[in-house]
Structures are given as structure tokens and as C-alpha cells.
Amino acid sequence: MVNSDGRPVIGLVGAGGISRAHMPGLLGLAGEICDFSQDGAEMLAREFSEGPVPVTLASSLDELLSRCDIVDVATPTPTHFEIVRAALEAGRDVICEKPMTRTSADAQALVDLAADKGLHLYPAHVVRYFPEYAALKDAVDAGRLGDLAVLRFVRSGAFPTTPWFADVEASGGIVMDQMIHDLDQARWIAGPIARVSAMSTRTVSDGNPVEAAHVILTHVGGAVTQCSGVWGPPHLEFTTEYSVAGTGGTLAHSSRAEKRYSAHLNSADPAPGAQQRADGFLPAVDPAEDPYALELCDYVSAIEGGPQPRVSAADGVEAVRIAEAALESIATGQPVELGGRLAEEPNGNLAAEKKDGLR
Ligand SMILES: NC(=O)C1=CN([C@@H]2O[C@H](COP(=O)(O)OP(=O)(O)OC[C@H]3O[C@@H](n4cnc5c(N)ncnc54)[C@H](OP(=O)(O)O)[C@@H]3O)[C@@H](O)[C@H]2O)C=CC1
Ligand SMILES: O=C1CO[C@H](CO)[C@@H](O)[C@@H]1O
Structure with a gap:
């Protein structure tokens, strides 16, 4: 064809x-x-x-x-x-x-x-193709950060408006839908995961649902990752952050960093530049490196x-498996062992x- x-x-x-x-x-x-x-x-x-x-x-x-x-x-x-x-x-x-x-x-x-x-x-x-995350991967693989010790990933945006996202059975909620990007990053950057502990909260404020979660991953190699995700109120701009520390140094990214100030207030007058950068649902993208x-x-x-x-397809399976473990940990209040066997x-x-x- x-x-x-x-x-x-x-x-x-x-x-x-x-x-x-x-x-x-x-x-x-x-x-x-x-x-x-x-x-x-x-x-x-x-x-x-x-x-x-x-x-x-x-x-x-x-x-x-x-x-x-x-x-x-x-x-x-x-x-x-x-x-x-x-x-x-x-x-x-x-x-x-x-x-x-x-x-x-x-x-x-x-x-x-x-x-x-x-x-x-x-x-x-797609986060593997965002320049700031690809740069982190290159630095780690080149040994510039030494042995990784602690990783932190944060992702925030507005609670999605299409109704199926709010149905946890359908979407898996914030962990399966949104944080899965950073769960995949954690495994891509710091390797297989042995243990998953998680907690989450969902509340409604002024009629708007808000959901947030923290997930702690213990990597087989010993490093520890914290992923945090927020589905917030409708005016929340989409932002991402990471900070990674190893025996050789640290690397950090914040999508807010190039802005001289940032305001995320419930007002008709958004922070200058916000609309050009990102809406509440998707991150800002430079068309030159889409x-x-x-x-x-x-x-x-x-x-x-x-x-x-x-x-690879195996990466897709593994990301879902880690998110499932986090959902199980949220439900039981207990850490979930992934056994280090992992789908490598x-x-x-x-x-x-x-x-x-x-x-
Ligand atoms: N990688 C990333 O950064 C992102 C990934 N996603 C993922 O992409 C997927 C879609 O998300 P998103 O686009 O935001 O969802 P939306 O709800 O905005 O759009 C879904 C689309 O699929 C159509 N649709 C629904 N069911 C069927 C069906 N059975 N057959 C054919 N078409 C169907 C809808 O139809 P209709 O024509 O009626 O509208 C609509 O056009 C999700 O898995 C989400 O997690 C989402 C956002 C960002
Ligand atoms: O990156 C993304 C932006 O937010 C959406 C809503 O959570 C996600 O589905 C998507 O993967």
C-alpha cells in the first residue's frame, strides 16, 4: 500500500x-x-x-x-x-x-x-525522546554521574477533562496514565526495579477533582527513585522536573527553569508565556525537536x-507491570516486591x- x-x-x-x-x-x-x-x-x-x-x-x-x-x-x-x-x-x-x-x-x-x-x-x-531526558540517559550511560544513588521525577498538569481518565478502572488513574512516563524513565535510567511502595490521594476542590501520588522505587542496583505526579486544578500548567544524584555528580531539569517567575493561580490572566509553553494536558514542545x-x-x-x-515492546510491558505494582501498594499499604527478575x-x-x- x-x-x-x-x-x-x-x-x-x-x-x-x-x-x-x-x-x-x-x-x-x-x-x-x-x-x-x-x-x-x-x-x-x-x-x-x-x-x-x-x-x-x-x-x-x-x-x-x-x-x-x-x-x-x-x-x-x-x-x-x-x-x-x-x-x-x-x-x-x-x-x-x-x-x-x-x-x-x-x-x-x-x-x-x-x-x-x-x-x-x-x-x-515519548518521554525517552524529550531532549532533557535523552540528555540524562546519555550522561548516565557515559558514566558522568558515577553510580546512581537517588533519583526524583515530578510531573504535574491539570486533571484531564475527557471523562474516561477519571475512571480508575479504565485509565488506571494518575499512576498508570501519567506517572507511567516517569516509572519508565526510572527503569530506563537506573535499571531494573526490585521493590515498589506507593501512596495516592484524590480529592475534589471547588468541583474540580485533584489526584496525586508518590511512588518509591528501589532499583536492583541499589539506587532509590521517587516519582511524584499531580493531576491538579484546571489552571495548572503542565510541568516536569527531575533531579538525579550519583557518586560523580548531579543533573537536574525543571521545565519552569527558563521562566523568570512562575505563577499558577486560578485567574483569567495566566503567567506570561504560559500558553506558548504548555497547556494543562501536554508538555511544551519545541517544533524543531518535536x-x-x-x-x-x-x-x-x-x-x-x-x-x-x-x-521496545518489553519496555511497554515492564512499565505497566511497575505501575500495577504501585497500584497494588496503594491498595494494600504494603511494598510490593518485583523480585529483581524483571522483564529484561x-x-x-x-x-x-x-x-x-x-x-
Ligand atoms: N504520550 C503522551 O504524552 C500522551 C499519551 N496519551 C495516551 O493516548 C491515549 C489517548 O489519549 P487522548 O488522545 O488524550 O484521549 P482522548 O479521549 O482525547 O481521545 C481519544 C480518541 O479516541 C477515539 N476513540 C475512542 N474509542 C475508540 C474506539 N473504540 N475506536 C476508535 N476510536 C476511538 C475518540 O473518539 P471521538 O472521535 O469520539 O472523539 C477520540 O478521538 C491514552 O492511552 C492516553 O493515555 C494521552 C495524552 C498524552
Ligand atoms: O503525558 C501525558 C499528559 O497527560 C496526560 C493525562 O495524564 C497523559 O495521558 C499523557 O501521557
Whole structure:
């Protein structure tokens, strides 16, 4: 189905917030983008119809799967399992938004199916492509921080307004939906995790829900990570922070840092520059190094025979498994042992390896 330039037809499932963040990257990679969603696909197609790449509509998932080479799943979390399974059954390589599925058992089942079919499956852990996090990874891998001792990750934004996010059964709440980015960072930067302790709170203020969580991870290598997440009131700008200390030094990032002052008040007059930087739901992105475009390019290149991308399917399973452990710890009040065995198994790479073997 590739077009005359050899560019693939990419099927986008979904037309919500993250679909719009994917569109610039998809437009740079695809010969055609075919979108399917419940209601919003037409509006999304209209918004992005100016350029040379046709944005077309499918009237069902089956139609989309029959018309595309690669599927990009950007629907609510509880729909990921069935949509990804259908795409793999139809023989399509798949990119899927995080969390890969709501449970690690479902995520592992998809990894196994992809491996059986010799197909690629990539979970969209986009924070690995944000420059400040990629720089941290490079510094740690180069040994510039020495042996890691303590890591702290913080992520704050407005409580998401689309109703399914508020349903913990559906979304997994702040830990599975939002903090999963930093749980993945912690494992990527400081290695496998042996123990997870967590606590969370949800309250309502002036009719607005607010949810927050702290998760402590003990890494197999001995380092300790604290992840904190906030889904706050509607005026809260999206911000991120980390600070990492090792025997060789420290590294820190704050998305607020370049601002001379920051105010997050419930007022009609937001902090200067805030709207250009980030809304309450997604972080600010420099279009010159758009991490959503970088991740999509990495995955599509791998699907087309390039090197393994920065994220594997096994990474997606493991992120969900750590988030599940945190939810269990919140429910029981006890730490959860992950046993140090962790999924440092090559499952995520199997699909690609198998496929390469078939070429
Ligand atoms: N990596 C990141 O930084 C981010 C990741 N995410 C993740 O992306 C996913 C989607 O989030 P987001 O875009 O914010 O969600 P939204 O609720 O804004 O959008 C979801 C879209 O999926 C469509 N949809 C729902 N069910 C189906 C279905 N069964 N088949 C086809 N389309 C369907 C909706 O349809 P309709 O046309 O009716 O609107 C809507 O267009 C979630 O898993 C979330 O965790 C979200 C934000 C950022
Ligand atoms: O990074 C993100 C922004 O916030 C959203 C709401 O929690 C998340 O789904 C998303 O992954």
C-alpha cells in the first residue's frame, strides 16, 4: 500500500488530544494518513488537510486495517488491547500509545502475538525522546554521574477533562496514565526495579477533582527513585522536573527553569508565556525537536528495516507491570516486591528479530 514515493499508508485510530500531537510527525512519514475514530475523525482530517499528504477517513476499524501498512493506536487506554490485537491479527505493524494496555498480562499477550506473527509492536513512551531526558540517559550511560544513588521525577498538569481518565478502572488513574512516563524513565535510567511502595490521594476542590501520588522505587542496583505526579486544578500548567544524584555528580531539569517567575493561580490572566509553553494536558514542545515526531520516525524506521528503536515492546510491558505494582501498594499499604527478575527478557525485540529473519 506504499505510495509512489515509497511512503507507507499509516492508519491512525483516534482523533483526540494525542492524535493531534502525532499528526505533524505522521505527516512527515506517511504517503497517506487514514483516520478512524468514533466521532472526531472528520474534524481532525479537516484540520490537517492543507498539506500534500492526504488525510482520509475510514468508516470502521476493519476498513482502516485493510487500507494501511502501519497502525498508530491513539485511543483511550481500555480500548488498546482489542484494537492492537485486531491490527496484529490483520498482519499490521503497530505503534500504540502508553500505557500499552491496562494490565501487564494483556500487554504480554500482545507482545507474544506480535512475536508469533513476526510483526513490530512499539509502545509510545515519548518521554525517552524529550531532549532533557535523552540528555540524562546519555550522561548516565557515559558514566558522568558515577553510580546512581537517588533519583526524583515530578510531573504535574491539570486533571484531564475527557471523562474516561477519571475512571480508575479504565485509565488506571494518575499512576498508570501519567506517572507511567516517569516509572519508565526510572527503569530506563537506573535499571531494573526490585521493590515498589506507593501512596495516592484524590480529592475534589471547588468541583474540580485533584489526584496525586508518590511512588518509591528501589532499583536492583541499589539506587532509590521517587516519582511524584499531580493531576491538579484546571489552571495548572503542565510541568516536569527531575533531579538525579550519583557518586560523580548531579543533573537536574525543571521545565519552569527558563521562566523568570512562575505563577499558577486560578485567574483569567495566566503567567506570561504560559500558553506558548504548555497547556494543562501536554508538555511544551519545541517544533524543531518535536519528540512525538522523533519517536514516530524511530518506530517507522525500525518497521522499514532500520535499527531497533529506543523503546521496545518489553519496555511497554515492564512499565505497566511497575505501575500495577504501585497500584497494588496503594491498595494494600504494603511494598510490593518485583523480585529483581524483571522483564529484561528479549520479548520486546523478538518480533523485530523474527521479522528480520523472514526478510
Ligand atoms: N504520550 C503522551 O504524552 C500522551 C499519551 N496519551 C495516551 O493516548 C491515549 C489517548 O489519549 P487522548 O488522545 O488524550 O484521549 P482522548 O479521549 O482525547 O481521545 C481519544 C480518541 O479516541 C477515539 N476513540 C475512542 N474509542 C475508540 C474506539 N473504540 N475506536 C476508535 N476510536 C476511538 C475518540 O473518539 P471521538 O472521535 O469520539 O472523539 C477520540 O478521538 C491514552 O492511552 C492516553 O493515555 C494521552 C495524552 C498524552
Ligand atoms: O503525558 C501525558 C499528559 O497527560 C496526560 C493525562 O495524564 C497523559 O495521558 C499523557 O501521557
